[in-house]
Amino acid sequence: MATPVVFAQKQxxxxxxxxxxxxxxxxxxxxxxxxxxxxxxxxxxxxxxxxVSQKGGGVVLIPSGLWLTGPIELKSNVNLHLKRDxxxxxxxxxxxxxxxxxxxxxxxxxxxxxxxxxxxxxxxxITGTGIIDGNGGAWRMVKxxxxxxxxxxxxxASGGSVSEDGKLWYPSQKTVKGSKTKNAGVIxxxxxxxxxxxxxxxxxxxxxxxxxxxxxxxxxxxxxxxxAWNLHPLMCEDLTLRNLQVxxxxxAQNGDGVDVESCRNVLIEGSTFDVxxxxxxxxxxxxxxxxxxxxxxxxxxxxxxxxxxxxxxxxIGSEMSGGAKNIWVYDCxxxxxxxxxxxxxxxxxxxxxxxxxxxxxxxxxxxGEAILFDMYYAAQxxxxxxxxxxxxxxxxxxxxxxxxxxxxxxxxxxxxxxxAEKAIFVRGLPEMNxxxxxxxxxxxKAKKGIEIxxxxxxxxxxxxxxxxxxxxxxxxxNGANININGLQYKNGTELLFNITxxxxxxxxxxxxxxxxxxxTSAFGEEANKTALEISK
Numbered sequence: 001m002a003t004p005v006v007f008a009q010k011q012x013x014x015x016x017x018x019x020x021x022x023x024x025x026x027x028x029x030x031x032x033x034x035x036x037x038x039x040x041x042x043x044x045x046x047x048x049x050x051x052v053s054q055k056g057g058g059v060v061l062i063p064s065g066l067w068l069t070g071p072i073e074l075k076s077n078v079n080l081h082l083k084r085d086x087x088x089x090x091x092x093x094x095x096x097x098x099x100x101x102x103x104x105x106x107x108x109x110x111x112x113x114x115x116x117x118x119x120x121x122x123x124x125x126i127t128g129t130g131i132i133d134g135n136g137g138a139w140r141m142v143k144x145x146x147x148x149x150x151x152x153x154x155x156x157a158s159g160g161s162v163s164e165d166g167k168l169w170y171p172s173q174k175t176v177k178g179s180k181t182k183n184a185g186v187i188x189x190x191x192x193x194x195x196x197x198x199x200x201x202x203x204x205x206x207x208x209x210x211x212x213x214x215x216x217x218x219x220x221x222x223x224x225x226x227x228a229w230n231l232h233p234l235m236c237e238d239l240t241l242r243n244l245q246v247x248x249x250x251x252a253q254n255g256d257g258v259d260v261e262s263c264r265n266v267l268i269e270g271s272t273f274d275v276x277x278x279x280x281x282x283x284x285x286x287x288x289x290x291x292x293x294x295x296x297x298x299x300x301x302x303x304x305x306x307x308x309x310x311x312x313x314x315x316i317g318s319e320m321s322g323g324a325k326n327i328w329v330y331d332c333x334x335x336x337x338x339x340x341x342x343x344x345x346x347x348x349x350x351x352x353x354x355x356x357x358x359x360x361x362x363x364x365x366x367x368g369e370a371i372l373f374d375m376y377y378a379a380q381x382x383x384x385x386x387x388x389x390x391x392x393x394x395x396x397x398x399x400x401x402x403x404x405x406x407x408x409x410x411x412x413x414x415x416x417x418x419x420a421e422k423a424i425f426v427r428g429l430p431e432m433n434x435x436x437x438x439x440x441x442x443x444x445k446a447k448k449g450i451e452i453x454x455x456x457x458x459x460x461x462x463x464x465x466x467x468x469x470x471x472x473x474x475x476x477x478n479g480a481n482i483n484i485n486g487l488q489y490k491n492g493t494e495l496l497f498n499i500t501x502x503x504x505x506x507x508x509x510x511x512x513x514x515x516x517x518x519x520t521s522a523f524g525e526e527a528n529k530t531a532l533e534i535s536k
Contacts, residue, residue, distance in 0.1 A: 027061045028045050041068060057079075070093070075118070082127075083128060105286055108187045110186075112203050133224055136255070177198055184202055218231070244272070284351060291351065299327075313361075317377065334361070336367075354408050361414070369425045412442070424439065433456045436457045437459070458483070479504050
């Protein structure tokens with residue numbers, strides 16, 4: 001295992017406090033639960049958990065069997081332990097899930113009660129090697145473009161309804177109405193749960209939500225098939241995720257793996273993610289409500305994980321309005337994720353993301369960018385579907401306010417990627433550049449090279465880009481203080497540097513053999529040719 005030390009870091013590696021339980025074990029069968037796949041065991045399981053907690057804690061055992069249940073509420077000092085051949089499956093009877101005041105994508109919102117939840121708990125765990133299945137297919141909308149014709153026809157024949165344009169399947173009419181409702185579920189003063197009944201099915205729950213809990217362990221278990229996000233720790237402290245399998249169909253709408261929101265002291269290690277949206281994601285609230293909460297996600301270690309399908313392998317944002325800082329990511333592999341390292345935000349969020357240390361990352365078959373920083377996130381799939389057209393971003397300067405987000409102090413080292421659409425993409429805002437980004441010992445084989453827009457203090461050292469499109473290798477638009485040392489690229493390249501933007505200045509290139517390119521540089525009309533300085 002590599003050490004998480006990248007460049008000269010000032011932050012101390014966090015220590016995550018661990019759980020501890022009594023050895024007493026109580027089976028849910030002692031409370032009348034039946035693993036026959038037919039009996040609804042909600043009351044039995046919750047009674048087992050509550051009783052063990054009241055007696056000072058211990059292990060609640062889910063033995064072999066298929067255990068059908070409604071929502072489960074965890075309690076302090078309880079370790080819910082699943083045997084290898086135990087499947088805990090949540091019912092598709094939506095009447096079992098009451099509407100509760102929760103949180104959706106960083107804002108207070110009414111949601112269906114999560115299959116597993118806990119609030120203000122201390123010393124809790126879910127362990128073992130069994131399977132927790134959220135029955136998410138009953139809840140989720142599905143895009144036709146993401147299924148084969150046979151799969152689509154089978155889905156439509158199962159019930160539900162299809163959108164007017166024939167491109168989207170909805171499981172119920174309440175889901176249809178919710179999808180057409182602006183800010184569906186957002187908590188409004190004076191409204192109660194009853195006011196949202198006509199769109200209830202649309203308000204999909206996250207599979208596991210833990211709110212304001214301390215000392216948490218999730219270990220060994222498979223979490224799969226969630227209605228929305230799989231794992232959502234919110235405002236928690238001392239959280240350990242170890243050796244988990246986190247799975248969703250690749251087309252699962254909002255099917256994130258884990259979203260760590262406004263938490264501190266977190267360890268995610270040895271886990272495998274294969275999901276329908278972002279894999280391992282850091283968040284801290286959305287826009288004004290996130291800034292008002294003011295709780296960054298901080299002191300996080302992410303190591304020895306594998307992410308298969310996902311919109312991003314390791315992700316920060318886009319709801320990061322409370323900030324994120326002091327995060328170490330190392331010894332991870334991303335295989336077929338739409339984007340590898342994905343850092344996204346947009347105007348209106350606010351929040352500062354800083355002190356991010358990444359090293360020893362391997363990637364293969366990335367359909368989008370291997371490394372992406374983007375302050376123009378638009379809530380779209382990162383890779384357009386066939387035939388989908390997207391408008392180019394129009395650059396305008398707006399005043400800096402508390403709603404202006406910031407990305408700064410990223411240190412990324414020892415990254416290898418074989419296969420990507422674009423190697424590196426950095427796009428800041430004209431009023432708030434992305435600042436102080438260090439990339440060292442990076443080798444990426446991709447169709448396109450490096451693009452840097454509205455960024456300052458960018459340091460590329462020993463970066464090797466092997467690209468199909470060599471016109472150009474590096475494009476810089478309105479970049480300042482860009483230092484490129486030891487750049488390697490393909491012999492016979494058409495154009496090495498394309499410099500545009502009247503604000504571009506201080507692009508310094510050293511230790512780079514520019515003679516391998518047919519043309520070293522090209523400048524846009526508004527760019528100053530003195531902006532580029534090449535030395536040996």
